[in-house]
Amino acid sequence: MSEKKQQVSRRQFLNYTLTxxxxxxxxxxxxxxxxxxIDPVLQASAIGDMKAVVEVSEITTEPQRFDWxxxxxxxxxxxxxxxxxxxxxxxxxxxxxxxxxxxxxxxQVNWAGDDAHPDQFYCPCHDGRYYKDGMNVxxxxxxxxxxxxxxxxxxxxxxxxxxxxxxxx
Amino acid sequence: MLQKIYDWIDERVDITPLWRDVADHEVPEHVNPAxxxxxxxxxxxxxxxxxxxxxxxxxxxLTMYYVPDIENAWRSVYYLQxxxxxxxxxxxxxxxxxxxxxxxxFLHTLRVFFQGAYKKPRExxxxxxxxxxxxxxxxxxxxxxLPWDNKAYFAxxxxxxxVEGIPFIGEMAKTLLNGDxxxxxxxxxxxxxxxxxxxxxxxLFVLMGAHFIMIRKQGISGPL
Numbered sequence: 001m002s003e004k005k006q007q008v009s010r011r012q013f014l015n016y017t018l019t020x021x022x023x024x025x026x027x028x029x030x031x032x033x034x035x036x037x038i039d040p041v042l043q044a045s046a047i048g049d050m051k052a053v054v055e056v057s058e059i060t061t062e063p064q065r066f067d068w069x070x071x072x073x074x075x076x077x078x079x080x081x082x083x084x085x086x087x088x089x090x091x092x093x094x095x096x097x098x099x100x101x102x103x104x105x106x107x108q109v110n111w112a113g114d115d116a117h118p119d120q121f122y123c124p125c126h127d128g129r130y131y132k133d134g135m136n137v138x139x140x141x142x143x144x145x146x147x148x149x150x151x152x153x154x155x156x157x158x159x160x161x162x163x164x165x166x167x168x169x
Numbered sequence: 170m171l172q173k174i175y176d177w178i179d180e181r182v183d184i185t186p187l188w189r190d191v192a193d194h195e196v197p198e199h200v201n202p203a204x205x206x207x208x209x210x211x212x213x214x215x216x217x218x219x220x221x222x223x224x225x226x227x228x229x230x231l232t233m234y235y236v237p238d239i240e241n242a243w244r245s246v247y248y249l250q251x252x253x254x255x256x257x258x259x260x261x262x263x264x265x266x267x268x269x270x271x272x273x274x275f276l277h278t279l280r281v282f283f284q285g286a287y288k289k290p291r292e293x294x295x296x297x298x299x300x301x302x303x304x305x306x307x308x309x310x311x312x313x314x315l316p317w318d319n320k321a322y323f324a325x326x327x328x329x330x331x332v333e334g335i336p337f338i339g340e341m342a343k344t345l346l347n348g349d350x351x352x353x354x355x356x357x358x359x360x361x362x363x364x365x366x367x368x369x370x371x372x373l374f375v376l377m378g379a380h381f382i383m384i385r386k387q388g389i390s391g392p393l
Contacts, residue, residue, distance in 0.1 A: 029223060032255040032262075033230045039254045075234075075252070076244035 050152055050159035054087065059095060059158065063088040063111040063121075063132065068160070085149050085160055086111055086121065090133070098134045099147035099163035109146065121146065134166075194385075199392035211389075213277035218377070220270045227263040228366065235315070237362030239355050242317035267309050274302055286390040294383040301376045304369055311365040317358060325361070326353055 113122030134146035150161035234249035287295035348356025
């Protein structure tokens, strides 16, 4: 047997085989653990139920803050969590429900929170401002309008669901 | 590509001698099952190490979901096992591996004992090995409480009673381990968790390091 004909040497063959078998075993061991760890990333996001928030008759053209509670299931821990929305009727008598979470860094915004701008939403953290329709005022920190709640009116009561970013509404 | 990255690093920090020193050494003929099949008995130490690696990895992943708190411990275990993908496998690996480690350790000890491999100059390594065995038992004992179910709770009550049986310092030792003179509860679980995931593994790493360094220094004992 000439040396030339041996394209894979005995040493190489053993090296490849051992690396392959070892890699297969390591992968078999690690695969369940990695899948286990990344499970939250792959979970489908839960669709929240619509919750009764307020009687439609209480809603005015001036944004008012309404709070309601939902039952939040956080893996093995279930708790009551308070959610809020700024709700008003626009010029066409349509109900608008805006999320109070600032699109800059997540602080809570207030209607007329700044004396200099009584007809805007104001975030106290970095002076972010939004017009009444929730759109961000240019040249203030936020770079998007306030999220909008999915809403529904049943028997004169306003029901709210999840707050959605504007581009998804 | 990989070769180039390796060469680049090697050129600067000269890592080749480092791993050569660890990995590149000959296996004596009497230890190689390819020459004498009965040499498989030499595998038990390595298998113990292999299962220990599985225990460390699966344990690390389990702590991503587990909480050492009496209100939530059982619920978090139930959640990770029934709701999280492959939770049953990962917990199963840790659960069964804990027993397999003890079995492998025992077989390894039997081999060393019956071959007389513990004799001079390897007595110190035998002592370190026995310490590793104790640490492993302690890991099993502290880990047993963590699911916080009835079996875990009452097994730990018994353990603490045994500890109390130590002459003179029994009561103090029990309180030290339990966190409270009488209640087996919140403090006990937190303590056992800390011991299980920080203190004992730290001791284990030091002892295993010493065990392996000594094997390399002294070499494997000769054929019978």
